[in-house]
Amino acid sequence: MSVFSFKVVKELGQARLGELHTPCGTIDTPAFVPVGTQATVKAVSIDDLQKLKIQVVLANTYHLYLRPGVETIECLGGLHKMMNWNGPMMTDSGGYQVFSLGWAIEHGVGKVVNFLADDSREEEELKRQITVKTKSIIPRQKLCVVDDEKATFISHVDGSLHVWTPEKSIEIQGKLGADLIFAMDECTSPIHDSDYTRNSMYRTHLWEERSLVKFRKLHNKFQEIYGVVQGGPFEDLRIESAKFVADNHFFGNGIGGAMVTKSKMLEVLDWIMSILPADRPSHLLGIGGIDDILNTVGYGIDTYDCAFPTRLARRGGLLMLPEDGGKLLNRWTLNVVREEFKNDNSPLSQNCECELCSGGYSKGYLHHLYWAKELLIFRLTTIHNLYVMEKLMSEIREGIAENKLEKVKRKWLG
RNA sequence: GCUGGGGUGGCGGAGCGGACAAUCGCACCAGACUGUAAAUCUGGCGCCUCACGGCUACCCAGGUUCGAAUCCUGGCCCCAGCA
Numbered sequence: 001m002s003v004f005s006f007k008v009v010k011e012l013g014q015a016r017l018g019e020l021h022t023p024c025g026t027i028d029t030p031a032f033v034p035v036g037t038q039a040t041v042k043a044v045s046i047d048d049l050q051k052l053k054i055q056v057v058l059a060n061t062y063h064l065y066l067r068p069g070v071e072t073i074e075c076l077g078g079l080h081k082m083m084n085w086n087g088p089m090m091t092d093s094g095g096y097q098v099f100s101l102g103w104a105i106e107h108g109v110g111k112v113v114n115f116l117a118d119d120s121r122e123e124e125e126l127k128r129q130i131t132v133k134t135k136s137i138i139p140r141q142k143l144c145v146v147d148d149e150k151a152t153f154i155s156h157v158d159g160s161l162h163v164w165t166p167e168k169s170i171e172i173q174g175k176l177g178a179d180l181i182f183a184m185d186e187c188t189s190p191i192h193d194s195d196y197t198r199n200s201m202y203r204t205h206l207w208e209e210r211s212l213v214k215f216r217k218l219h220n221k222f223q224e225i226y227g228v229v230q231g232g233p234f235e236d237l238r239i240e241s242a243k244f245v246a247d248n249h250f251f252g253n254g255i256g257g258a259m260v261t262k263s264k265m266l267e268v269l270d271w272i273m274s275i276l277p278a279d280r281p282s283h284l285l286g287i288g289g290i291d292d293i294l295n296t297v298g299y300g301i302d303t304y305d306c307a308f309p310t311r312l313a314r315r316g317g318l319l320m321l322p323e324d325g326g327k328l329l330n331r332w333t334l335n336v337v338r339e340e341f342k343n344d345n346s347p348l349s350q351n352c353e354c355e356l357c358s359g360g361y362s363k364g365y366l367h368h369l370y371w372a373k374e375l376l377i378f379r380l381t382t383i384h385n386l387y388v389m390e391k392l393m394s395e396i397r398e399g400i401a402e403n404k405l406e407k408v409k410r411k412w413l414g
Numbered sequence: 415g416c417u418g419g420g421g422u423g424g425c426g427g428a429g430c431g432g433a434c435a436a437u438c439g440c441a442c443c444a445g446a447c448u449g450u451a452a453a454u455c456u457g458g459c460g461c462c463u464c465a466c467g468g469c470u471a472c473c474c475a476g477g478u479u480c481g482a483a484u485c486c487u488g489g490c491c492c493c494a495g496c497a
Contacts, residue, residue: 037450058449096449105451112448143451156451187449228449256449286449308448315447315454339443370453371442378453 004179004224004251006281006302010401014273014300017400020281022088022179023222024080027055029281030297030396032288032389033090033305037063039073039083042310043378044386046084052354052386056087056180058305061173062094062164066157070175078177090305091178093169093211095185095204095228095256096286098151102144103189111286112259113190146186148203166210170225174218182254182285183211185228190258197232197258204230205244212248224251226283233260235271242272253277255301256285262292269299290319290332290392294409297396309389313381316370319388323351327414332388336366336381354387356380 003023010017018029034041034049037060041049049057059079064070076082080089104110143154151164166184173181185204188197208227215225227250231237245253253276259265265287276282281302287293288306296304309319316337320326326333334348344363348356356366361380369377392412399408 033449035450042450043453060450063450090449092449097451100449101451110446110448182449185449254449259448283449288448292448304448306448307450307452311447311450311452311454314452317447335445373453375453 002224003221006252006279008279012400012403012405013298015297015400015405016300016302017397018281018302020088020302022224024086024088024179025055027088027303028397029302030293030393030400031055031303032293032309032393033058033283033303034310034386034389035060035305035307036083037307038067039064039079041382041386043314043375043382048355048379048383049085049386050087052383052390054087054386054390056089056303057085058090058092059083059176059178060094060097061091061169061176062097062153064091064176065094065172066155066162070172074175078175080177088180089178090180090283091173091176091182092285092305093166093173093182093184093228094151094164095169095182095207096187097153098144098146099187099189099258101153101156102142102146102151103187103192105142107189107191109190111187111190111257112262112265146203148206151186166207167214170211170214170218174215174220174223177222179223180226180252181215181223182226183208183215183228183250185230185254185256187256188230188232188258190233190260192232192258194232194234194237197230197234198237201230201232201237201241204228205241208244208248212250226250226252226254228254228256228285229272229276230257231268232258233264233268235267238268238271239275242275246276250280252280253282254285255282259287262289262295265292266295266299269296269301273299288389290326290412291328293392293396294412297400298405309385310382313385314378316366316377316381317385318348318366318381319385321349321351321388321391322411322414324349326388326412329414332412334363336363337370338367341367348384352384352387352391354384356384357387 020027169184227245231241399405
């Protein structure tokens with residue numbers, strides 16, 4: 001029997017409570033996966049992560065390949081040992097960097113387009129907005145170009161050129177040694193049209209086949225691989241891509257790519273989740289807004305990774321529990337950077353039990369730490385935001401277990 | 415006292431006759447952030463106005479000029495070197 005397995009413990013509608021078994025431990029799902037791109041969740045220690053009951057972290061293959069380099073990581077005993085994390089781990093394939101270092105720079109957009117993200121406008125209006133936006137973009141030097149064979153990166157570290165292929169990604173992911181790895185894909189831009197997205201999707205499928213071939217050749221029993229569904233916001237493409245992932249022998253279903261808007265994301269999940277094998281774990285790549293998670297667990301998503309909560313923390317954005325006034329309207333965020341907190345002697349929360357909130361730190365002090373660029377702010381706020389994310393996930397799990405997921409959703413979404 | 419240099423928006427510091435409400439930093443204010451080029455990025459930042467636009471400004475007082483932060487005269491102040 002494989003050391004890997006995924007067991008659905010309980011279903012509530014399409015939402016499910018699961019156990020994702022890996023050689024490094026079991027992940028209770030639904031779970032949030034903090035992002036530790038460079039083999040560290042920025043600003044916090046492994047001890048911090050363990051106290052926060054973080055179950056699994058995700059690192060980035062491309063970043064680690066550039067620095068410190070694969071050989072060094074092997075010298076240091078592999079990714080787990082190097083970063084002193086003995087729990088389950090994921091690595092991304094580098095496919096997202098085709099977008100973030102390529103299309104995102106060229107198109108001047110994020111994956112969920114900020115100028116479209118807040119509502120569900122008419123299709124025509126969306127297209128018009130995209131056209132307007134596209135015309136206003138100032139071209140900048142992108143750091144990745146892509147063709148069917150490969151992605152070619154200009155290193156953001158030193159400007160050197162790097163050819164990136166599915167085989168290379170899988171080989172390196174094998175050497176890094178994360179438990180759960182991803183097939184190489186191309187993440188497209190929200191601004192790409194259906195023609196580009198279609199061609200890109202076929203390219204991704206070829207890359208995923210190549211990833212699988214390489215992965216099987218490695219005969220590594222201590223890793224499992226996820227496929228990735230692409231297809232942008234287009235129904236026919238998403239369905240075709242979901243079928244592709246379903247038909248290939250992946251351990252898990254990854255769902256990636258341009259969601260364009262929050263409401264489109266739900267449509268996408270609606271199209272694909274019934275196609276993807278339900279006995280596999282499903283991972284929604286790069287999504288981790290509180291509303292996004294609450295709105296998508298009901299489609300059967302098991303794991304989420306996202307840089308947002310930890311990045312937000314470093315910018316002074318503190319996620320707020322519903323008990324402390326966190327709601328959709330304020331994006332569950334309190335920004336201690338703002339002047340109104342300068343002389344605020346009150347603690348952030350009476351309900352949160354994280355190190356920041358239980359440690360007697362006032363909002364005014366956090367405001368000061370931020371502006372004084374004191375490093376403590378990063379650790380405290382990151383711990384807090386991860387605590388809130390974990391609280392959210394544990395309440396979701398409890399909600400599914402006790403048939404009260406709707407109540408949990410109402411509590412958080414308001 | 416002599417010689418030389420200088421006084422510009424909260425600060426530092428450009429500009430040296432029109433394109434200057436004044437480059438650029440810093441500081442400050444606001445917004446963004448979703449598989450982390452991210453302790454980052456984008457705006458704003460004299461006064462009035464949602465805006466078009468208007469008003470007051472480059473130590474002070476005069477002057478030259480169609481036009482002055484920029485040139486001239488006088489004053490006040492600062493810095494460096496020499497006595």
